Amino acid sequence: MSDEKDFDPTSSNASSAEQGSEAHASGPASQDDELTVDDILGAPQSADAAAAADAAVTDAENTMLNDLKRLQAEYANYRRRTEEQREIEKQRTKGDVVKSLLPVLDDLDRAEKHGDLTEGSAFAVIADKVRALVTRQGVETYGAVGDAFDPQRHEAIFQQPTPGVTEITIIDVVEVGYRLGDVELRPAKVVVAVPAE
Numbered sequence: 001m002s003d004e005k006d007f008d009p010t011s012s013n014a015s016s017a018e019q020g021s022e023a024h025a026s027g028p029a030s031q032d033d034e035l036t037v038d039d040i041l042g043a044p045q046s047a048d049a050a051a052a053a054d055a056a057v058t059d060a061e062n063t064m065l066n067d068l069k070r071l072q073a074e075y076a077n078y079r080r081r082t083e084e085q086r087e088i089e090k091q092r093t094k095g096d097v098v099k100s101l102l103p104v105l106d107d108l109d110r111a112e113k114h115g116d117l118t119e120g121s122a123f124a125v126i127a128d129k130v131r132a133l134v135t136r137q138g139v140e141t142y143g144a145v146g147d148a149f150d151p152q153r154h155e156a157i158f159q160q161p162t163p164g165v166t167e168i169t170i171i172d173v174v175e176v177g178y179r180l181g182d183v184e185l186r187p188a189k190v191v192v193a194v195p196a197e
Contacts, residue, residue, distance in 0.1 A: 095180050098139050143177040143188025155187040162193040169193050
């Protein structure tokens with residue numbers, strides 16, 4: 001006995017296949033009645049559909065506008081940070097160059113104290129040019145005799161108890177202090193008078 005079934009055209013399988021082909025042939029849309037893209041796009045919309053489409057467009061426009069504003073703000077902040085960083089780097093570079101000139105300026109001050117910079121000599125002219133160059137770069141000196149001692153700006157290398165002194169004051173400047181804008185290049189090294197106990 002064989003397990004194979006004989007094909008019977010009158011069976012239910014054959015009748016369902018015929019029904020499927022008939023349904024396809026007599027379906028609601030034949031080849032001539034198909035919708036085209038132009039038909040879909042040109043179809044009139046209901047008021048609700050038009051309002052929903054307008055709302056969707058408005059939401060999309062608002063989202064894009066907010067994104068654009070955010071990007072503009074980010075770019076403005078980036079430019080501001082870049083400019084600030086550029087200025088900081090410029091000041092740092094100037095400071096590095098001027099720091100390398102500080103020993104030369106100290107030598108010029110010592111030569112002037114010892115009388116080696118006589119007015120009109122070649123050495124005095126060069127000293128004046130170097131000092132003018134440093135001043136043009138924005139370097140300021142500080143730490144003069146008689147100034148009040150400020151531990152943030154001065155470095156006391158010696159304290160001398162002095163009777164009659166009520167406030168710590170500078171009585172001698174060993175090395176002048178230098179700053180470039182807000183940047184401290186070197187604190188002034190000073191001798192200070194302190195109240196006697």
